Amino acid sequence: MDMTTVGDTGLLDALQHEVAVFARRAEQTRLGGVGQVRNSMDRAAYLLLNRLDKEGPMGVKALAASMGIDSSTVTRQVAPLVDTGLVKRTSHPEDGRAVVLQLSPRGLARLDEVRSSRRQLMAELTQDWEPEERETFCALLTRFNGALSARMTVPGASSADSEPAS
Template sequence: MPTPSDMSTHSDTALLDALQHQVAVFARRAEQSRLGGVGQARNSMDRAAYLLLNRLDQEGPMGVKALACGMGIDSSTVTRQVAPLVDAGLVDRATHPEDGRAVVLELSERGRARLEEVRASRRALMAMVTEKWTDEERDAFTALLTRFNTSLAEITALAPGGPAPS
């Protein structure tokens, strides 16, 4: 596998330095704001809870192992992060329909309503942030950020001890 120095020319170095700096700034700003949206729901759900609820909403009920694998994190981490969501009534534990010994996690009605409230708040924030952008700029940014995250997940998965891609 080529090293970053093998892949860069002098002009690439400046561009890659600018890119890594902007990613670092973005990460800091995202943590400061937690990209939590606007209004009453602002910062009312942490990133881990949002991502877990979102995955259950998009993919349906699943076991801890499948959820962990899909998110690229350890099963023990999922178990620890899901516990308060179960306690809050946002996630239900149910018996697996084909294997009565196995447990599946599913989004509760309360969880679905709460997730939609947070999504609406976050959509409002994204609308504010990109309000002066054209539709084409929003589309391009979303496509490129998705591609960036996918590539980062793939590279991370290749690293020794790295998580599986999400």
């Protein structure tokens, strides 16, 4: 079903273009902060570490469900985080056969570095914005991401990159 009208076609074209430009620039810089390569982090790693920090230790299936992606994707994405010591695999306290993933102290320190650098970047990019403009932009971007996430949960749609709003 075509949800556009003649009046908003130009606006929707501009919106899709700006979203595409944003996605490309975000990926190019990995939103690494203030130009410091050491503070950049892969999108998947950032989202996984952030989720473990916010929700605490959990199994692969719970982490996958929490992020709206499948378990095989989490397993593949978490492997290098375990290899580099950012995430620890531990036994489940109630079922020693089950594995629980948790943020290591090194992982938390790295996540804090990246968050701080990204926060500084956001401050610099929006330094001439009024506080209300920042709040409005954040609210609209959160709403936009929520709509994308909801669309990704539609049967038959791929959810490999969806990240529900937190």
